[in-house]
Amino acid sequence: MSLVEISGLEKKFNGVEAVSDLDLKLEKGDIYGFLGPNGAGKTTTIRMMIGLIKPDKGTVKIRGVDVWKEGLDVRKNIGYLPERVSFYGNLTVHENLDFLCKMKESSKGCVKELLKDFKLEVHSDKKCRNLSKGMNQRLGIAQTLIGDPDLVILDEPTAGLDPNIRRWVKEKIISLKESGKTIFISSHVLSEVQELCDKVGILSDGKMLVEDDIETLSKKLSLKDRLELQLEPVDKALDLVRGVKYIERPRLEDGKLVLYCNGDMKMEVIRKFLDESVDITNFSVKEPDLEEVFVRLTEGEEV
Amino acid sequence: MRWKKNFKLFHSREMWKRISYLAKKEVMYNFRNRWIIFLSLLFLGLSVLVSFYGTSLEAHKDWLGLQTTILYMTTYIEYMVPIIGVILGYSTIVRERKEGSMELLLSYPVDRGEVLAGKFLGLWIVLSTAVIIGLGAGGVVISLMVEEVVFAEYYLFILSSVILGGVFISISMMFSVIFEEESSAMSASIFMLFLFTFIWLFSMYALAELTFGWELLEIGQPPQWYFILQLFNPVMLWYTLLALNIVPLRDWALEFGGKEPEIHPYDTWVMLVLLVIWIAVPLVISEIIFNKKDID
Ligand SMILES: Nc1ncnc2c1ncn2[C@@H]1O[C@H](COP(=O)(O)OP(=O)(O)OP(=O)(O)O)[C@@H](O)[C@H]1O
Numbered sequence: 117m118s119l120v121e122i123s124g125l126e127k128k129f130n131g132v133e134a135v136s137d138l139d140l141k142l143e144k145g146d147i148y149g150f151l152g153p154n155g156a157g158k159t160t161t162i163r164m165m166i167g168l169i170k171p172d173k174g175t176v177k178i179r180g181v182d183v184w185k186e187g188l189d190v191r192k193n194i195g196y197l198p199e200r201v202s203f204y205g206n207l208t209v210h211e212n213l214d215f216l217c218k219m220k221e222s223s224k225g226c227v228k229e230l231l232k233d234f235k236l237e238v239h240s241d242k243k244c245r246n247l248s249k250g251m252n253q254r255l256g257i258a259q260t261l262i263g264d265p266d267l268v269i270l271d272e273p274t275a276g277l278d279p280n281i282r283r284w285v286k287e288k289i290i291s292l293k294e295s296g297k298t299i300f301i302s303s304h305v306l307s308e309v310q311e312l313c314d315k316v317g318i319l320s321d322g323k324m325l326v327e328d329d330i331e332t333l334s335k336k337l338s339l340k341d342r343l344e345l346q347l348e349p350v351d352k353a354l355d356l357v358r359g360v361k362y363i364e365r366p367r368l369e370d371g372k373l374v375l376y377c378n379g380d381m382k383m384e385v386i387r388k389f390l391d392e393s394v395d396i397t398n399f400s401v402k403e404p405d406l407e408e409v410f411v412r413l414t415e416g417e418e419v
Numbered sequence: 420m421r422w423k424k425n426f427k428l429f430h431s432r433e434m435w436k437r438i439s440y441l442a443k444k445e446v447m448y449n450f451r452n453r454w455i456i457f458l459s460l461l462f463l464g465l466s467v468l469v470s471f472y473g474t475s476l477e478a479h480k481d482w483l484g485l486q487t488t489i490l491y492m493t494t495y496i497e498y499m500v501p502i503i504g505v506i507l508g509y510s511t512i513v514r515e516r517k518e519g520s521m522e523l524l525l526s527y528p529v530d531r532g533e534v535l536a537g538k539f540l541g542l543w544i545v546l547s548t549a550v551i552i553g554l555g556a557g558g559v560v561i562s563l564m565v566e567e568v569v570f571a572e573y574y575l576f577i578l579s580s581v582i583l584g585g586v587f588i589s590i591s592m593m594f595s596v597i598f599e600e601e602s603s604a605m606s607a608s609i610f611m612l613f614l615f616t617f618i619w620l621f622s623m624y625a626l627a628e629l630t631f632g633w634e635l636l637e638i639g640q641p642p643q644w645y646f647i648l649q650l651f652n653p654v655m656l657w658y659t660l661l662a663l664n665i666v667p668l669r670d671w672a673l674e675f676g677g678k679e680p681e682i683h684p685y686d687t688w689v690m691l692v693l694l695v696i697w698i699a700v701p702l703v704i705s706e707i708i709f710n711k712k713d714i715d
């Protein structure tokens with residue numbers, strides 16, 4: 117029996133499908149990256165996994181129990197970070213954690229431990245409504261560990277955080293991984309989950325596009341790097357790269373030239389511009405992103 | 420199936436523990452709410468003022484002589500307690516859903532019915548505290564000014580007001596469960612408040628005028644169905660309960676038999692049970708609706 121078993125899951129909002137006919141399995145110890153662009157239906161799926169919203173069709177079973185029908189016991193062993201986690205603004209950090217620990221029948225020292233682990237001690241007497249976003253998120257992740265659950269579900273844990281806290285969050289997730297927990301992370305940024313997850317599922321328009329372990333996926337799709345260049349004159353540069361075989365999807369974004377190419381062709385691109393005396397004022401190389409995955413996937417369909 | 424589950428839970432200590440944590444959280448939350456503190460203080464001030472003013476004016480300084488004082492008190496409690504109940508209840512669910520704390524809470528091992536029960540208890544404790552302190556202070560003033568106070572009657576006065584408050588918390592909490600917007604829940608609750616305090620009274624008068632005529636009402640002899648109809652209004656139930664039991668009020672009501680409160684041909688227990696039903700029914704409806712809702 118899989119730890120989580122989603123079958124034939126469907127949810128409509130006002131007649132529009134948010135999730136349709138979704139199947140997904142999560143085995144114990146999996147670190148699963150749940151990817152998809154904005155509005156793909158990730159949050160909706162996760163809410164059905166927790167028993168917060170009622171599926172129109174299909175079921176979510178955790179340890180064989182239907183979550184919507186009998187979620188109470190199942191939830192004793194789940195930690196959940198909502199997309200926009202929110203606490204009782206009127207109560208302090210300490211009071212909020214104390215309340216949540218009690219709801220999960222956690223031990224007396226639970227609050228202290230969490231405050232220490234997450235370096236929230238100094239903020240312990242602050243009202244939650246006065247927390248900064250990063251602090252709030254940190255508290256949000258802290259509360260997922262109450263009761264030491266086996267399954268932790270994180271809905272976009274790093275969205276909207278500054279790089280420092282983002283790194284800290286990632287490290288925290290890695291330490292969870294090492295402690296043997298099953299982790300389910302949603303994100304719309306491929307690179308975000310790439311380093312953390314061993315398995316990914318990509319959702320688009322409520323449907324699972326592809327599901328695989330991350331290495332097979334990048335190999336199979338032979339993902340390309342994304343180059344962003346600041347050039348002068350930019351229009352001439354765009355004309356130059358159009359129609360070049362090894363360059364894909366060249367276009368202008370915010371005055372920058374964006375294109376995709378194989379990792380080993382990057383220097384070729386740069387050389388091309390220099391040869392034609394186009395001035396490069398700045399450039400950056402990004403690892404393959406979701407757009408790239410989608411393009412590869414749809415390409416495959418055409419073949 | 421559902422009843423079986425609820426029955427099983429009924430015996431579970433875990434459930435009562437969770438409900439008590441939820442209630443405690445609710446009490447803490449609301450004691451930090453400026454509005455509630457302001458209203459409680461207003462309540463306290465009014466009680467002291469009315470009881471002091473009333474007892475100073477009253478010629479006969481005994482319990483029977485306290486007619487005007489007690490009448491004043493019932494009049495402002497009739498508005499004050501429902502208002503506090505509504506303010507506590509109308510936003511309690513819908514706001515937490517909007518803010519997102521409900522999503523977090525319901526991801527914990529807790530039943531939605533327990534959340535409602537805990538909330539109701541917590542809010543009721545807050546309201547009861549305000550009522551007991553307010554009316555208690557009034558009682559102290561009265562017992563200082565008046566020689567023989569019938570405390571049993573005064574306790575019933577406090578107890579019935581606490582129950583009346585529970586009714587208004589329960590109903591406005593139901594609106595808080597039903598509606599998706601705080602403003603809708605507020606409108607519905609305020610309408611309900613007006614309905615039971617003003618509109619009802621005038622509609623009943625109009626109904627009397629249109630059917631059996633004003634005269635029968637004035638001598639306190641309207642037909643039976645008129646009394647029964649009154650039982651559908653919790654404020655009327657409360658008023659009747661008081662009029663049946665608090666001697667100065669009863670005397671007053673008998674004197675002006677034509678005006679409300681009419682003395683019903685039912686006894687105290689019926690009134691109490693009906694008031695408790697007024698608490699229970701909205702709670703059960705809330706539970707059924709809340710269990711079906713998507714929380715996002
Ligand atoms: N309560 C709701 N009422 C109506 N539509 C909704 C509701 N919740 C979600 N939707 C719609 O369902 C679709 C899927 O939304 P969902 O939040 O699951 O996407 P997501 O993948 O989490 O996106 P994001 O990356 O932006 O968080 C969207 O089109 C959204 O507008």
Ligand SMILES: [Mg+2]
Binds near residue numbers: 160271
């Ligand atoms: Mg989302």
